[in-house]
Amino acid sequence: MSKQAQHWEKTRSLLFVTLAIWFVFSIGIFLFGAEMNEVGGPFGYPLTYWFTCQGSLGIFVILIFWFANRQEKIDEEFGFSERGDN
Amino acid sequence: MKGNFIDNLPKVYGIYTGGFLGFIIIMAIAEQMGMTAKTIGICFVAFTVAIYAIIGWLSRTAQADAYYVAGRQVPTVFNGMATAADWMSGASFVAMAGGIYFKGYGYMALLVGWTGGYVLVATLLAPYLRKFGCYTVPDFIGTRYGGNLTRFLAVVVLTVASFTYVTAQINATGTIASVALDIPFQYAVYVGLVSILLCSMLGGMRGVTWTQVAQYIVLIIAYLLPVFWISNKIGAGFFPHFMLADEVARIGELEQQFGFVKNSAADLANVPKGLAGITKAHSAVNASPWAFISLALAMMMGTASLPHVMMRYFTTPSVKAARKSVGWSLFFIFLLYSSAPMLATLSKLSLMDPSLPTGIIGKSIADVQAIDWYQNWNAANLMFVSDFNGNGTLELNEFFMGGKAVVLATPEIAGLPYVISGLVAAGGMAAAMSTADGLILAIANAISHDVYYKIIDPKAETAKRLVVARVLLVVIGFAGATIAAMEIQGILGSVIWAFDFAMSGLFFPLVLGVWWKRANREGAIAGMALGLISGMGYLIWVRNGGSGFLGITQLTFGIFGSAVSLVSMVVVSLITSEPNAATQRMVDEVRVPSGRSIIGKQ
Numbered sequence: 001m002s003k004q005a006q007h008w009e010k011t012r013s014l015l016f017v018t019l020a021i022w023f024v025f026s027i028g029i030f031l032f033g034a035e036m037n038e039v040g041g042p043f044g045y046p047l048t049y050w051f052t053c054q055g056s057l058g059i060f061v062i063l064i065f066w067f068a069n070r071q072e073k074i075d076e077e078f079g080f081s082e083r084g085d086n
Numbered sequence: 087m088k089g090n091f092i093d094n095l096p097k098v099y100g101i102y103t104g105g106f107l108g109f110i111i112i113m114a115i116a117e118q119m120g121m122t123a124k125t126i127g128i129c130f131v132a133f134t135v136a137i138y139a140i141i142g143w144l145s146r147t148a149q150a151d152a153y154y155v156a157g158r159q160v161p162t163v164f165n166g167m168a169t170a171a172d173w174m175s176g177a178s179f180v181a182m183a184g185g186i187y188f189k190g191y192g193y194m195a196l197l198v199g200w201t202g203g204y205v206l207v208a209t210l211l212a213p214y215l216r217k218f219g220c221y222t223v224p225d226f227i228g229t230r231y232g233g234n235l236t237r238f239l240a241v242v243v244l245t246v247a248s249f250t251y252v253t254a255q256i257n258a259t260g261t262i263a264s265v266a267l268d269i270p271f272q273y274a275v276y277v278g279l280v281s282i283l284l285c286s287m288l289g290g291m292r293g294v295t296w297t298q299v300a301q302y303i304v305l306i307i308a309y310l311l312p313v314f315w316i317s318n319k320i321g322a323g324f325f326p327h328f329m330l331a332d333e334v335a336r337i338g339e340l341e342q343q344f345g346f347v348k349n350s351a352a353d354l355a356n357v358p359k360g361l362a363g364i365t366k367a368h369s370a371v372n373a374s375p376w377a378f379i380s381l382a383l384a385m386m387m388g389t390a391s392l393p394h395v396m397m398r399y400f401t402t403p404s405v406k407a408a409r410k411s412v413g414w415s416l417f418f419i420f421l422l423y424s425s426a427p428m429l430a431t432l433s434k435l436s437l438m439d440p441s442l443p444t445g446i447i448g449k450s451i452a453d454v455q456a457i458d459w460y461q462n463w464n465a466a467n468l469m470f471v472s473d474f475n476g477n478g479t480l481e482l483n484e485f486f487m488g489g490k491a492v493v494l495a496t497p498e499i500a501g502l503p504y505v506i507s508g509l510v511a512a513g514g515m516a517a518a519m520s521t522a523d524g525l526i527l528a529i530a531n532a533i534s535h536d537v538y539y540k541i542i543d544p545k546a547e548t549a550k551r552l553v554v555a556r557v558l559l560v561v562i563g564f565a566g567a568t569i570a571a572m573e574i575q576g577i578l579g580s581v582i583w584a585f586d587f588a589m590s591g592l593f594f595p596l597v598l599g600v601w602w603k604r605a606n607r608e609g610a611i612a613g614m615a616l617g618l619i620s621g622m623g624y625l626i627w628v629r630n631g632g633s634g635f636l637g638i639t640q641l642t643f644g645i646f647g648s649a650v651s652l653v654s655m656v657v658v659s660l661i662t663s664e665p666n667a668a669t670q671r672m673v674d675e676v677r678v679p680s681g682r683s684i685i686g687k688q
Contacts, residue, residue: 044335
């Protein structure tokens with residue numbers, strides 16, 4: 001397998017992992033919104049309410065930075081990272 | 087200031103932020119010394135708009151690269167701020183807290199959708215489109231799939247979606263300008279338009295970028311300062327985001343105590359149009375899973391298809407920077423979005439709780455009608471009380487408010503000085519202007535670059551192209567303002583439609599262009615045309631009394647449109663021949679971050 005094909009394979013696996021996490025916090029948990037809201041969440045808010053106000057939103061922010069770092073590592077591993085920028 | 091400008095950005099915007107805070111303090115002192123509320127409002131709006139105009143003038147350019155993609159040198163964090171301002175519209179600023187206040191959980195699907203979409207932007211599209219090196223989104227579609235028809239269809243989808251959105255933004259600038267400057271709405275709309283064009287006309291994307299950063303700073307200060315202040319003032323906690331659990335629970339108790347009494351149609355007929363009462367639980371789950379998820383999903387896919395957002399990532403120096411920049415964008419958006427529910431909570435509690443001095447429910451109607459702020463906002467058609475049951479006491483179901491009032495009136499209700507209301511007006515203006523600028527530029531650039539330069543006159547010189555681009559900017563702005571002056575729909579309805587239009591026509595052609603090599607021109611044409619037509623058809627059908635299916639409403643019709651788009655694109659691609667070798671190589675190239683961009687300097 002060529003270097004490029006391997007790079008793409010890894011990139012794609014990272015995509016699937018990222019989208020799986022995204023799916024859980026944007027769609028998955030809201031299938032059980034009513035049940036989850038009976039439980040207390042962080043800072044004492046009802047759990048589903050907390051996810052819609054802060055939880056899911058914050059997780060998305062962290063997820064994107066995590067994804068960007070992982071992708072940079074993959075690019076470096078195959079020598080595809082760009083030079084001379086930030 | 088040129089050359090070193092990029093290195094000096096933190097300093098420049100640091101001084102700017104300090105200057106703005108100083109201005110707020112000066113206004114606060116002026117208020118104490120007896121400056122009238124009206125003068126303060128005018129000062130805030132005029133001062134900030136003048137600053138944006140100066141930035142717009144300093145960013146003037148005669149180069150295509152600077153005009154279309156800000157010279158591709160916008161650092162990650164600043165691009166994040168600019169995107170956040172580009173993204174957060176007048177509706178996010180003025181109407182979102184109100185939506186949460188009235189509709190609770192069902193509405194909060196928008197919060198999840200409008201943030202979750204950025205994960206799709208970061209993973210599926212932004213870095214690849216940055217590598218591609220295009221000037222506009224249709225530029226990517228046209229080059230990836232080949233042919234003028236694909237390019238043209240992409241421009242059509244972009245225009246339909248963005249134009250739906252931009253009229254709402256111009257409308258919002260007009261509303262704020264008309265209140266702050268005290269002029270009739272029909273004229274205020276054009277004052278708003280001129281302010282918008284001042285930012286973008288001379289510098290194109292470069293001007294818009296640096297004004298959007300400035301606008302973000304104004305709008306975030308204007309949103310957060312009142313939230314923290316009110317929270318401290320009513321003793322709810324110094325950091326509301328982490329400390330409002332008791333208040334949320336207390337609203338639940340009060341809801342139980344007052345009960346949600348349904349008003350008769352005859353009573354409701356007396357309530358002014360656009361005002362609503364509290365009829366839904368604040369923190370309880372009040373929507374079915376599918377209603378919530380379908381709205382969130384539509385907004386997420388729409389986010390990833392809206393060209394005015396995507397084109398912001400064309401301005402970063404590298405692919406790596408584009409990815410990080412999406413993270414920063416969402417971080418800056420998060421600051422406002424996570425505060426909106428807190429504002430809704432504080433606003434609702436201060437009105438509902440009889441044990442607070444600001445609480446009005448349970449007071450006598452005559453007392454409420456005598457309150458200053460009630461009279462002001464009643465005159466502005468944003469508040470209304472009526473003694474339906476004739477007992478002389480204000481019940482929960484007898485109090486009505488406009489969605490905008492949650493952001494606009496809460497500072498006054500909580501007894502904050504007027505300077506805060508002036509600040510909020512400036513923030514709303516910044517939010518609406520920055521989004522309008524991004525949208526008008528997206529449309530004008532697509533038509534000038536993709537239709538005029540790429541299809542009609544490929545030999546046109548840069549100077550001529552930029553003249554065309556600027557003329558289009560003005561024409562589109564005026565068209566938007568003219569429609570906005572007619573006041574056809576509410577701000578939020580048309581905003582949500584824009585997401586549905588964009589996802590119907592563009593989501594799958596964009597994503598599959600990168601992720602599916604086999605996708606070809608015929609497929610893309612089918613995907614864009616059938617997606618947009620079926621989405622639009624569904625909307626028209628439901629608007630005209632159609633029952634719809636699968637619980638897809640007029641707010642989520644993009645789910646139907648994009649499904650049609652996906653199926654038709656895959657089927658048509660598979661029954662026609664695969665893309666040629668050159669195109670396949672191009673897709674391989676896009677997937678690798680290093681190396682030259684696909685389209686060089688244009």
